[in-house]
Amino acid sequence: MTMASAPARSQNRSALKRAFERYPFLPALIILVVLMVLNGWFQPRSLSLSGVTGLIKTYLALMFLAVAQTYVIYAGDIDLSAGAIVSLVNVVIVAVMTALGGDGLSVMAALAVGIATGLACGLVNGLVVAALRLQAIVATFATSIFFTGLALYIQPVAGTPAPAAFWRTYGGRILEIPFVFYAVVAFAILLVVLVRTRLSLRLLAVGDGQQEAYQSGLPVTAIRMGGYALCGVFAALAAFCITGDTASGDPLVGGKMTLFSVAAVVLGGSALAGGYGTVVGSMIGALIIGFINSLVFFVGTPSEWQNLVQGLAILLALMAGVLVGRRARA
Amino acid sequence: MSDSAPATTSTPVSTRVAGFVKQPLIVALILIAALLLLGEALSPGFASGQQIMRLLIVAALLGIVAAGQNLVILGGREGIDLSVGGVVSLSAIIAGNLMAGENSGIPLAILGCIATGALFGLFNGIGVTLLRIPPLVMTLGMLGVLQGLLVVIRQGIPSGRASPGLANFVSQPFLFGIPGILWLWIAIGLVMAFLLGRTVFGHRIYAIGSNEQAAFMAGVPVKAVRIALFVLSGIFAAIAGICLLGYSGSSFANVGEQYMLPSIIAVVFGGTPLSGGKGGYTGTMAGALLLVILQSILVTINIDESGRQMVFGITLLVLMLFYGRGRSMRA
Structure with missing residues (x-):
C-alpha cells in the first residue's frame, strides 16, 4: 500500500484486465488445463491420441450445441429447444439415409435435409421470440415440445440403426x-469465418442494449x-455428431443436452444477459463438462456417486467461472 | 350503445370491458371454462364433478410448486428456480423412506422434507445474492447436484412408500367431500394472497422486483428478502414432493422433473411476467389449472403421443399470445 507500488500494481491489474477483456474465456481455459492435467495424472492413457479422440467423439456434439446456444445468448435470448432440435434432426437424417439406400450420396442428401430442418426450427424459434415477442424461456420450451412431437412422429421409439457408411466415417x-x-478443424474454420461476419457483432450489440441497438438503426428483430437461425443450423451439426457417435436414431436423444449447452456457455465466460462472450469459450465449456465427467470416472468414484460428484463439480465450476469473470471485468 | 353509455365516467364501456378481459386472471378463467366445454364436447363426462375433482388434485400438485416459483419470479432480477423439479423428487424419496408406509412417520417426514427443501433453497439464495450468480445458472447447477443426490439415495432401487393416511389426504374426500390436498392448496392460496398483499414482506417482494435499487435506497434488506424467496421456493417444492408421494403411492425416478418448466409456464399464464415486480398467486393457481386441463384434454382425444405433443406445443404458444407480449421497439 505504499505510494510507489500502487501505480505498478494498477498497471499490472489493467494488463490482466485487458487480457480478460480480449479473451473472456481465459478462466475457462485455465480450468480446462487443470482438468486435463488431473485426467493425465489419474489415467495417463486419457491424454493419448485414442483417449483424446474418444473424448472429442463423445463431446463434439455438445461443443456444437454450446456454440449454437452462444449465438442466441449473445443477443440476451435463450433457446430451451436446442436439444429437441438435435433429436429431430437426428431422426430426420436417419430416416432420409435409410429411405435413400444408405450410400454416400444418400448421406449427403440427408445432411442437406438435416441442415434445412435445423434452420427451419431456428426460424420458428426466431419467429415466436423475436417477431411475436413472446418470452424466450417459455416460448422455446413450447417449441421444444412441438419439435419433440415431430421427432416422435417420424420415429416413435429409439433404435433405428444409422447406415454404416455414416458412422464408420x-x-x-x-x-x-x-x-x-x-471435423474439429472444419468447425474452427467455420467459427473464424462467422466471427468476422456482421451478424456476430450485431447479435452482441443487441444483447448489450436492445433499445440502443434499435435507436442506432439496427434491425433488432431480424x-x-x-x-436463432444460426442456433438451429449448429444444432443440426450437433445432431450429425451424435448420430455418428450413437449410430442410431432416437427421438429423445438431445433432450438432456439443452441444459448442458447453457451450462457450457456460462462456463465459457459468456454473460447470460447477453452482449458479452465468445464461441471459443463455449467450446471450452463443453470440453470442461466432458473432462469433469471423465475425471470423476478415472479417480474411481463409486458408480452411484458419480452423478453427484459431477453435479457438484459442474456447479463449482459454474460459480468459479462467474466469479472470476466478473472480478476480471470489474 | 346509446342507453348504456355511462355518464359518470369518461372511459367508454367497451374500453373498460376490454381492460377487464385483458386481466390475466380473467383470461385464464375464460380459457379454463372454454377448455372444460371443449373437453365435455369431445368426450362426454370430461367436465363431471368427479373428473373436475381429479383435475384439481393434479393441478394442486403443480400449483404448490408454482407458488414458490411465483415468489422467486416476483422478486425480479431474472429470478427463476430450475431446481424445483429436483427438490420435488428428492422430497418424495425422503418422505417415502421416513414414513415407510406408516402413518406414525408422517410428522417426521414432513419435518425432514421441509428442512431439506429449505436447505437447498438457502444454498440457491446465498449463491444468487452473496455470490451474485445469475439465478438461472445457480439453480441449473443445483439441479445437477440434486439429480446426482437422487441416484445416491436410490442406489438403483425404488424405495419408500406413502402411508395410507397421506394417500387418503391426497385422493379421498376429507372435508365437505373435498380432498385434503385441495384444502391445503386453498390455504396456500389464502396465505400467499395475505403475504403478498397485506404484509411488509410482500410489499418488499414487489419493491425489489420492480426496482431493486430504489428498494435498497428505501431500506429494504434486498439480499435477505431474496434469500427468503429461494428458501420458500424450496419449501413449497418439498411440500409438493410429499403430496406427490401420496398421489402416486411410491417414489420413482425423477418424478419431479415434469414440474420444472410447467411451474414457470403456470406463473406466466397467471399473469406474472418473468421480469418480476407485478402479478400474484391467484392468477398462477388459475394458470396451473389451465395447464392441467389442457394436458388432460390431449390425453382424452384419441391421437398418438407425437400428435399430442405437437398440439400441446402449438397451443401453449397460442395461449402465450393472450398474455403480455414484450413491448415493440420504439425509436
Whole structure:
C-alpha cells in the first residue's frame, strides 16, 4: 500500500484486465488445463491420441450445441429447444439415409435435409421470440415440445440403426488421422469465418442494449431471428455428431443436452444477459463438462456417486467461472 | 350503445370491458371454462364433478410448486428456480423412506422434507445474492447436484412408500367431500394472497422486483428478502414432493422433473411476467389449472403421443399470445 507500488500494481491489474477483456474465456481455459492435467495424472492413457479422440467423439456434439446456444445468448435470448432440435434432426437424417439406400450420396442428401430442418426450427424459434415477442424461456420450451412431437412422429421409439457408411466415417480415419479431427478443424474454420461476419457483432450489440441497438438503426428483430437461425443450423451439426457417435436414431436423444449447452456457455465466460462472450469459450465449456465427467470416472468414484460428484463439480465450476469473470471485468 | 353509455365516467364501456378481459386472471378463467366445454364436447363426462375433482388434485400438485416459483419470479432480477423439479423428487424419496408406509412417520417426514427443501433453497439464495450468480445458472447447477443426490439415495432401487393416511389426504374426500390436498392448496392460496398483499414482506417482494435499487435506497434488506424467496421456493417444492408421494403411492425416478418448466409456464399464464415486480398467486393457481386441463384434454382425444405433443406445443404458444407480449421497439 505504499505510494510507489500502487501505480505498478494498477498497471499490472489493467494488463490482466485487458487480457480478460480480449479473451473472456481465459478462466475457462485455465480450468480446462487443470482438468486435463488431473485426467493425465489419474489415467495417463486419457491424454493419448485414442483417449483424446474418444473424448472429442463423445463431446463434439455438445461443443456444437454450446456454440449454437452462444449465438442466441449473445443477443440476451435463450433457446430451451436446442436439444429437441438435435433429436429431430437426428431422426430426420436417419430416416432420409435409410429411405435413400444408405450410400454416400444418400448421406449427403440427408445432411442437406438435416441442415434445412435445423434452420427451419431456428426460424420458428426466431419467429415466436423475436417477431411475436413472446418470452424466450417459455416460448422455446413450447417449441421444444412441438419439435419433440415431430421427432416422435417420424420415429416413435429409439433404435433405428444409422447406415454404416455414416458412422464408420465418423468413427474412422482418413490418412491415419481420426475423422473427428478433420471435423474439429472444419468447425474452427467455420467459427473464424462467422466471427468476422456482421451478424456476430450485431447479435452482441443487441444483447448489450436492445433499445440502443434499435435507436442506432439496427434491425433488432431480424438480428435476433438470425441468432436463432444460426442456433438451429449448429444444432443440426450437433445432431450429425451424435448420430455418428450413437449410430442410431432416437427421438429423445438431445433432450438432456439443452441444459448442458447453457451450462457450457456460462462456463465459457459468456454473460447470460447477453452482449458479452465468445464461441471459443463455449467450446471450452463443453470440453470442461466432458473432462469433469471423465475425471470423476478415472479417480474411481463409486458408480452411484458419480452423478453427484459431477453435479457438484459442474456447479463449482459454474460459480468459479462467474466469479472470476466478473472480478476480471470489474 | 346509446342507453348504456355511462355518464359518470369518461372511459367508454367497451374500453373498460376490454381492460377487464385483458386481466390475466380473467383470461385464464375464460380459457379454463372454454377448455372444460371443449373437453365435455369431445368426450362426454370430461367436465363431471368427479373428473373436475381429479383435475384439481393434479393441478394442486403443480400449483404448490408454482407458488414458490411465483415468489422467486416476483422478486425480479431474472429470478427463476430450475431446481424445483429436483427438490420435488428428492422430497418424495425422503418422505417415502421416513414414513415407510406408516402413518406414525408422517410428522417426521414432513419435518425432514421441509428442512431439506429449505436447505437447498438457502444454498440457491446465498449463491444468487452473496455470490451474485445469475439465478438461472445457480439453480441449473443445483439441479445437477440434486439429480446426482437422487441416484445416491436410490442406489438403483425404488424405495419408500406413502402411508395410507397421506394417500387418503391426497385422493379421498376429507372435508365437505373435498380432498385434503385441495384444502391445503386453498390455504396456500389464502396465505400467499395475505403475504403478498397485506404484509411488509410482500410489499418488499414487489419493491425489489420492480426496482431493486430504489428498494435498497428505501431500506429494504434486498439480499435477505431474496434469500427468503429461494428458501420458500424450496419449501413449497418439498411440500409438493410429499403430496406427490401420496398421489402416486411410491417414489420413482425423477418424478419431479415434469414440474420444472410447467411451474414457470403456470406463473406466466397467471399473469406474472418473468421480469418480476407485478402479478400474484391467484392468477398462477388459475394458470396451473389451465395447464392441467389442457394436458388432460390431449390425453382424452384419441391421437398418438407425437400428435399430442405437437398440439400441446402449438397451443401453449397460442395461449402465450393472450398474455403480455414484450413491448415493440420504439425509436
